Amino acid sequence: MKDKKTPLLGAHVSIAGGVSNAPIRANELFTNCFQLFTKNNNRWAGKKITPDESEKFKVVVSDGDFSGVAAHIDYLTNLASPKDTLWEKSKKGLREELQRCVALNIKMLVIHTTSHGGAGIEKGIERYSDGLREVLEGFGSDGKTGEENVMVKVLLETGAGQGNGIGTSFEELAAIIELTSKKTGFRDRFGICFDTCHAFAAGYDITTRKKYEEVMEDFDRVLGLENLKLFHLNDSKKGLGSRVDRHQHIGWGEMGIEPFRFIMNDKRFVEVPKIIETPKEKDYLTYDRINLDALLGLVEN
Numbered sequence: 590m591k592d593k594k595t596p597l598l599g600a601h602v603s604i605a606g607g608v609s610n611a612p613i614r615a616n617e618l619f620t621n622c623f624q625l626f627t628k629n630n631n632r633w634a635g636k637k638i639t640p641d642e643s644e645k646f647k648v649v650v651s652d653g654d655f656s657g658v659a660a661h662i663d664y665l666t667n668l669a670s671p672k673d674t675l676w677e678k679s680k681k682g683l684r685e686e687l688q689r690c691v692a693l694n695i696k697m698l699v700i701h702t703t704s705h706g707g708a709g710i711e712k713g714i715e716r717y718s719d720g721l722r723e724v725l726e727g728f729g730s731d732g733k734t735g736e737e738n739v740m741v742k743v744l745l746e747t748g749a750g751q752g753n754g755i756g757t758s759f760e761e762l763a764a765i766i767e768l769t770s771k772k773t774g775f776r777d778r779f780g781i782c783f784d785t786c787h788a789f790a791a792g793y794d795i796t797t798r799k800k801y802e803e804v805m806e807d808f809d810r811v812l813g814l815e816n817l818k819l820f821h822l823n824d825s826k827k828g829l830g831s832r833v834d835r836h837q838h839i840g841w842g843e844m845g846i847e848p849f850r851f852i853m854n855d856k857r858f859v860e861v862p863k864i865i866e867t868p869k870e871k872d873y874l875t876y877d878r879i880n881l882d883a884l885l886g887l888v889e890n
């Protein structure tokens with residue numbers, strides 16, 4: 590039995606062998622949350638979720654008493670791309686991803702804000718917002734589709750600022766939401782996934798109590814803390830403001846353990862699921878366990 594009082598914490602788990610293996614792996618880690626790719630993350634094509642698979646997945650999730658299940662989009666989708674072929678493929682990809690979420694009754698989908706491909710941040714943000722709006726319009730204006738009436742919240746992930754990345758600052762993320770929802774009233778279909786490694790690489794220092802509070806105040810002012818719907822808890826192999834996205838085990842990297850203590854004990858985030866995306870090394874059970882235990886060990890009563 591999972592203790593309901595334990596923090597909402599889990600890991601990104603593999604779907605090797607089928608999507609319903611993800612919650613089985615999460616059960617092996619005794620977590621109450623998990624994240625998965627609903628298909629191979631390096632390929633465009635994804636198999637349609639069959640009714641059988643969908644049923645099996647839902648049964649394991651419900652038996653496992655999971656409180657937070659998030660899907661993560663593949664690594665190819667780039668709604669900010671100036672290239673038409675890639676942009677069209679990305680819209681199709683996002684549409685299919687949302688459909689798979691509905692089939693699996695997953696209510697949170699994390700998407701990257703990706704790269705403007707040299708067109709500039711402003712153009713990239715416009716392009717991204719146009720693509721996003723088109724997909725969501727086609728997906729049902731009330732956010733519901735199919736018999737399940739599942740509302741899938743689209744969570745924009747804070748970017749590390751690599752290359753031509755957009756969505757690196759809170760302001761850029763706010764601009765995307767603003768542009769997408771102004772024309773359609775879609776605001777409540779968005780949330781933010783705060784990736785600690787990405788934010789640190791982007792220059793947001795949360796390593797001391799004072800700086801952590803300042804960053805959260807900034808987030809609240811620009812995006813609203815109520816829109817922070819998911820954390821990715823990862824330490825960083827690279828330094829503050831390096832704009833390089835390299836995840837490290839909790840407390841082993843440039844961020845150290847303190848930022849995770851602040852988050853794990855922040856009363857404002859009790860209801861926000863927290864997912865590790867730390868390196869799996871050769872044995873995911875061992876390393877995920879080490880990182881989850883490191884985080885659980887920080888919780889003060």
Ligand SMILES: [Zn+2]
Nearest residue numbers: 746784821866
């Ligand atoms: Zn992440």
Ligand SMILES: [Zn+2]
Nearest residue numbers: 787834835836
């Ligand atoms: Zn990352």
